Amino acid sequence: MKDKVIVIGAGLAGVEAAYQAAKRGVDVELYEMRPGTETEAHKTGFLGELVCSNSLGSTQVSAPSGLLKEELKMLDSFYLKIAEEFRVPAGSSFSVDRLRCAERITEEIEKIANIKLIQEEVKDIPETSSPVIIATGPLTGADFAQNLTTITLRKNLFFFDATCPIISADSIDFDQVYFASRYDKGEADFVNIPLDEGQYQEFVAGLIAAEKMEIKDFEKNIFFEACLPIEEIAKRGEKSLAFGPLRPVGLIDPKTNRMPHAVIQLRQDDLQKNFFQMVGFQTRLKWGEQKRIFRKLPGLEKAEFERYGRMHRNTYINGPLIINKYYQCKQKENLYFAGQICGVEGYVESLSSGLIAGIFAAQKVLNQPQYNLPETTACGALINYITRANWKNFRPTKFTFGLLPEVKTKKGNKKLKKELKSGIAIEEMAKWIEKAGI
Ligand SMILES: Cc1cc2nc3c(=O)[nH]c(=O)nc-3n(C[C@H](O)[C@H](O)[C@H](O)COP(=O)(O)OP(=O)(O)OC[C@H]3O[C@@H](n4cnc5c(N)ncnc54)[C@H](O)[C@@H]3O)c2cc1C
Known part of the structure; x- marks a missing residue:
């Protein structure tokens, strides 16, 4: 009997994966639980619904999401063609x-003869x-999540994501x-930013007054399950941060010889020390507010x-x-x-992983040779991160230029670096497409 590919979930990744497999002549069963079973965020029974913002990021290839989209277009992304x-x-946003x-x-999915859409959970x-x-x-x-733990074990399946800001070392x-x-x-x-009493009070007041992301009803209990946002700790009392994540004990400032x-x-x-993470700074502050408030801290002005x-x-x-570099379960x-x-984060990143997984799964059915994606491409750098990051503190990621291998430029010109990385990525993707017969 002819083998098929089963896709569970017809969101951004699922429709892209189903299309890529079907396009290669493989039969696909595509399962989607909506509209029979709803999620807390989707509003319709349509496939591939964007649950929140209507933006798929920048159109510029010198911006991370622009480069990722460019590669997806080269790979004949179904979603982007329709979008x-x-x-x-x-x-400049798509x-x-x-x-x-x-x-x-x-x-369009319903029209594809070798995709059988089954709307059940x-x-x-x-x-x-x-x-x-x-x-x-997400x-x-x-029930499905519960049963997935037979593969992942409970400790390797997460239901909540809290990340702290990451700053480029050279800034x-x-x-x-x-x-x-x-x-x-x-x-x-550790890099330590010392604050005197006045700076601390100003910082706390800034956090409390800052604009926060809206909390969806279904997210209201997450603060109790996981760590508290920094601004929530700040609200609990003037000293709560100084006794919590900002406690200075054991951190004598060599300039004053005193504890700040x-x-x-x-x-x-x-490993290269290109990036530093703000410890204990999980937050729901809007991104613009994070930039405004954290840039007021000594040493972080730029x-x-x-x-x-x-x-x-x-x-x-x-x-x-x-998983391995083919998005395939190792076990x-x-x-x-x-x-x-x-473990990817974002609309375009989800499309990317769906597209690549769809190709790899179809190639498996068709007994075709498979080739790793080069780490110098945006799609390959994403896979590289989610399969090779430190598993002990693994957090989902968007694609950033920091995931691509370093290139050297005179005086570390950042704009030029991005342009060079983009150029290499597009060139390498073209070579991979040819080699893998995509
Ligand atoms: C509230 C919210 C807002 C977000 N906003 C943004 C944003 O603005 N920009 C951004 O870039 N990213 C955003 N994201 C992150 C992410 O990019 C999107 O969630 C994106 O849709 C993920 O694509 P996906 O294909 O992995 O999942 P989805 O697009 O959610 O698709 C998964 C599909 O699987 C179906 N499904 C689930 N379980 C089953 C089951 N057991 N059986 C059958 N079908 C099932 C679901 O109904 C859904 O259709 C947001 C996430 C959330 C939760």
């Missing part, structure tokens, strides 16, 4: 009419040797901060944020432990993970 028809004016786009995506992992692509997204149905003014570990234990690994009133610590985030802090409901696996090779559940 193009529903673009709304939005400057924004669409969300509902009309999702409606057309649904119509999948509660367990199908017993089959056919490739199964799990693309159930709001995966509860930190190191003259105003100092390296030290608490009580000088181990190496002086409060200390903000930054921890090295990558901080470039590689990633902002965030907190939201999110179902995802511990990618580095569970059960017919299973693939794509979309937000595999």
Whole structure:
């Protein structure tokens, strides 16, 4: 009997994966639980619905989402082709009419003869040797998530995501901060930002007054399950941060030989020391507010944020432990993970993983040779991150230029670096497309 690909979840990753497999002549069963079973965020029964913003990011290839989209277009992205028809004016951002786009995506999927759309909730992992692509997204149905733990174990499936801001090292003014570990234990690994009482009070007031992201009803209890946002701690009392994540004990400032009133610590985030993470700074502050308030801190006046802090409901696996570079489950090779559940973050990143997983699953059915994506491409750098990051503190990621291998430029010209990385990525993607016969 001819083998097929089963795709569970017809969101952004699922429709892209289904199309890529079907386009290669493979039969596809595509399961979607809506409209019969709803999620907390989707509003319709349409496939590929954008749940919140209508923007798919920048159109510029010198911006991360622009480069990722460019590669997806080269790979014949189904979603982007249709989205193009529903673009709304939005400057250099690729924004669409969300509902009309999702409606057309649904119509087009329904027209594809070798895709069988089955609108029912999948509660367990199908017993089959056919490739199964799990693309159930951040709001995966509860029964399915529960049953997934037979593969991932409970400890490697997460239901909530809290990340702290990450800052480029070359944007930190190191003259105003100092390296030290608490009580000088181990190496002086942390960057410490000392605050006097006045600076601390101003910072606390800024956090409390800042604009926050709206909390969705279904997210209201997450603060109790996980760590508190920094602004929430600030609200609990003037001293709560100084006794909590900003406690200065054991962090003597070598310039004054005294313990500051409060200390903000930054921890090295990558082996090359290109990035530092603000410790304990999970937050729901709007991104513009994070930039405004954190740039008032000594040494961070010119901080470039590689990633902002965030907190939201999110179902995802511990990618580095569970999947390989083909988005394939290490333990059960017919299973693939794509979309937000595999540890990527964002619309375009979800499309990227769905598209690539769809190609790999189809190639498996067709017994075709498979080739890793080069790490120098945006799609390859994403896979590289979610399969090779440190599993102990794995957090979902968007694609950023920081995930691509370093290129050297005179005087570290950042704009030029991005342009060079983009050029290499597009060139390498073209070569991969040819080699893999895409
Ligand atoms: C509230 C919210 C807002 C977000 N806003 C943005 C944003 O503005 N910009 C951005 O870039 N990213 C945003 N994201 C993150 C992410 O990019 C999107 O969630 C994106 O849709 C993820 O794509 P996906 O294909 O992984 O999941 P989805 O698009 O959610 O698709 C998963 C599909 O699987 C279905 N499904 C789930 N369980 C089952 C089951 N058991 N059986 C059958 N079907 C099932 C769901 O109904 C859904 O249709 C947001 C996430 C959330 C939760």
